[in-house]
Amino acid sequence: MTMRGKAHTFGDHIDTDQIIPAQMLVTIDPVELGKHCMANNDPEFAGKVQPGDIIVAGVNFGCGSSREHAQISIIGCGVSCVIAKGFARIFFRNSINLGLPVLECPEAVDAIEAGDELDVDLSTGTIRNLTRDLTFQAKPYEPFMMEIIEAGGLIEYTKRRLAVAKG
Amino acid sequence: MGMTIAEKILAAHSGRKEVSPGDLINVKVDLVMANDVTAPIAIEQFRKLGVKEVFDKERVVFVPSHFVPARDIATAEQFKVMRDFAKESGIVYYELGQGGIEHILLPWKGHVVPGDVYCGADSHTPTCGALGAFACGMGSTDIAVAMATGEVWMKVPATMRLIYHGKMGKWTRSKDLILNTIGRIGTDGATYMAMQFEGEALKSMSMDARFTMTNMVAEAGGKTGIIPVDEVTLDYVRPRAKHEWTVYEPDPDASYITTYEFDASAIEPTVALPFSPGNTKTISEIAQEDIKIDQVFIGSCTNARMEDLREAAEIMRGKKIAKWVRCIVIPATQDIFKEALKEGLIEVFTESGCQVSAATCGPCLGGHYGVLAEGERCVSTSNRNFPGRMGHSKAEVFLVNPPLAAAAAIAGRIVHPEEVAGKVSAS
Numbered sequence: 001m002t003m004r005g006k007a008h009t010f011g012d013h014i015d016t017d018q019i020i021p022a023q024m025l026v027t028i029d030p031v032e033l034g035k036h037c038m039a040n041n042d043p044e045f046a047g048k049v050q051p052g053d054i055i056v057a058g059v060n061f062g063c064g065s066s067r068e069h070a071q072i073s074i075i076g077c078g079v080s081c082v083i084a085k086g087f088a089r090i091f092f093r094n095s096i097n098l099g100l101p102v103l104e105c106p107e108a109v110d111a112i113e114a115g116d117e118l119d120v121d122l123s124t125g126t127i128r129n130l131t132r133d134l135t136f137q138a139k140p141y142e143p144f145m146m147e148i149i150e151a152g153g154l155i156e157y158t159k160r161r162l163a164v165a166k167g
Numbered sequence: 168m169g170m171t172i173a174e175k176i177l178a179a180h181s182g183r184k185e186v187s188p189g190d191l192i193n194v195k196v197d198l199v200m201a202n203d204v205t206a207p208i209a210i211e212q213f214r215k216l217g218v219k220e221v222f223d224k225e226r227v228v229f230v231p232s233h234f235v236p237a238r239d240i241a242t243a244e245q246f247k248v249m250r251d252f253a254k255e256s257g258i259v260y261y262e263l264g265q266g267g268i269e270h271i272l273l274p275w276k277g278h279v280v281p282g283d284v285y286c287g288a289d290s291h292t293p294t295c296g297a298l299g300a301f302a303c304g305m306g307s308t309d310i311a312v313a314m315a316t317g318e319v320w321m322k323v324p325a326t327m328r329l330i331y332h333g334k335m336g337k338w339t340r341s342k343d344l345i346l347n348t349i350g351r352i353g354t355d356g357a358t359y360m361a362m363q364f365e366g367e368a369l370k371s372m373s374m375d376a377r378f379t380m381t382n383m384v385a386e387a388g389g390k391t392g393i394i395p396v397d398e399v400t401l402d403y404v405r406p407r408a409k410h411e412w413t414v415y416e417p418d419p420d421a422s423y424i425t426t427y428e429f430d431a432s433a434i435e436p437t438v439a440l441p442f443s444p445g446n447t448k449t450i451s452e453i454a455q456e457d458i459k460i461d462q463v464f465i466g467s468c469t470n471a472r473m474e475d476l477r478e479a480a481e482i483m484r485g486k487k488i489a490k491w492v493r494c495i496v497i498p499a500t501q502d503i504f505k506e507a508l509k510e511g512l513i514e515v516f517t518e519s520g521c522q523v524s525a526a527t528c529g530p531c532l533g534g535h536y537g538v539l540a541e542g543e544r545c546v547s548t549s550n551r552n553f554p555g556r557m558g559h560s561k562a563e564v565f566l567v568n569p570p571l572a573a574a575a576a577i578a579g580r581i582v583h584p585e586e587v588a589g590k591v592s593a594s
């Protein structure tokens with residue numbers, strides 16, 4: 001699974017209130033939530049993001065509330081994946097469960113400037129900065145998480161598990 | 168090898184003799200919770216699973232709390248989705264006027280007891296770890312799977328040990344210990360870890376005060392926060408427990424990833440400045456800055472229990488809040504509201520010029536009821552002060568303990584409570 005798009009850069013400790021404001025938590029529609037993605041950080045973001053673009057951020061991305069509206073809004077506005085120096089625990093877990101690819105790679109983040117063209121291969125965790133001709137390797141997923149990702153998220157994964165249990 | 172409390176609880180819930188940090192395990196849960204923000208997604212995901220019934224009706228609880236009472240048609244629709252599912256499936260549902268904020272309501276009603284694994288679709292779920300339980304916040308999708316199967320996957324966290332020696336000073340509260348801790352270890356200082364709180368200062372705290380400590384585990388990135396069970400815990404649990412409990416003690420040779428020690432007697436009342444709970448200063452540092460404020464909020468799952476309200480009322484009794492300052496007081500649950508009414512606290516607040524509301528998260532997440540305008544400053548007893556948390560992204564939120572919040576409302580700026588305590592207002 002490969003993704004390709006322009007980098008949009010953010011700082012450290014981007015919390016879920018910045019990703020999707022509480023005022024918007026009254027819908028679970030991806031298109032509607034996508035329109036307000038990052039509204040409390042950069043109100044212009046949702047308007048300028050192109051399908052496939054990539055969010056690049058510092059440490060502790062997605063800290064704060066457990067709202068999955070954060071993932072839904074990121075997916076909804078067309079972002080293909082998030083690369084960060086680190087993720088908050090619940091955000092990371094929700095992303096795997098919902099099928100939003102998230103990659104942890106501090107070195108890549110340090111070498112990416114806003115607007116750089118990036119290419120990500122999820123199966124190998126390879127991040128290529130095409131603008132600067134640099135290649136990085138993200139932290140690999142646990143095999144168990146890879147199974148969830150390959151199933152297309154936790155719901156599909158669980159459905160299969162329940163089917164097997166039933167025989 | 169010895170185990171920590173978190174490890175013992177997880178071992179017992181995964182049918183193993185022993186677990187170690189990093190183990191990926193399937194854990195049986197004793198309780199599953201979702202609120203009005205997270206339940207609608209959980210319900211949708213639950214339906215996709217194709218399962219007909221929840222794993223145990225008594226152990227799945229929905230609590231409308233964030234936008235209660237319905238703010239607009241969209242929130243009313245969300246409540247309807249939740250309520251319809253609850254009716255149909257027979258799970259536990261706390262309607263407005265009978266419930267309140269989940270993290271205060273559920274332990275109070277006896278749904279969580281020592282030794283439980285409790286998963287809630289809300290990041291402040293670790294609050295219940297103050298009862299010696301493993302309480303963990305997750306997203307709606309995990310909760311949907313837990314509702315269906317009674318199980319979740321978990322990675323066993325390493326445990327961070329935090330020991331608070333000594334006795335707290337006159338104006339220092341559990342809120343100050345936890346703010347000071349987050350200031351010291353950072354807002355990602357405990358990411359993926361269980362935080363185990365101990366020490367003399369903890370032992371002398373009421374349950375109300377202990378819940379404030381574990382509530383803010385989320386602000387340090389922690390997976391759960393646990394306080395060992397003692398008589399204070401059991402006195403709280405005995406009259407209300409809905410199921411049996413088990414007390415787990417850490418083994419003497421348990422291993423901890425880090426140990427932090429604090430001198431509680433040296434921790435001053437602490438303020439978290441915008442825009443991070445880790446951006447802390449002591450009240451003496453901040454009182455000199457003459458920070459004028461527009462709003463005070465005394466409420467939230469962090470500090471809106473009886474003890475908090477009593478302390479705030481004690482400061483306000485017989486005084487009026489400052490001109491051009493508005494103060495919103497929200498007891499966390501209907502039961503607390505009733506008790507505050509009986510004790511005369513509601514009268515104290517209203518006589519001082521505060522607006523008192525029935526239980527809701529309200530201003531805490533800027534959803535409704537007291538949203539801030541651009542550039543406004545609010546002193547709040549809640550747990551988060553991120554940009555836009557309580558309204559406009561350029562509104563500023565200062566996190567404090569309840570006496571400090573009450574003192575700020577009277578003075579109209581951030582002051583040491585000593586400055587207003589005992590003084591009777593001229594007006």
Ligand code: SF4
Binds near residue numbers: 232233270527549
């Ligand atoms: S009071 Fe605030 S922090 Fe607590 S559950 Fe409600 S919104 Fe979340």
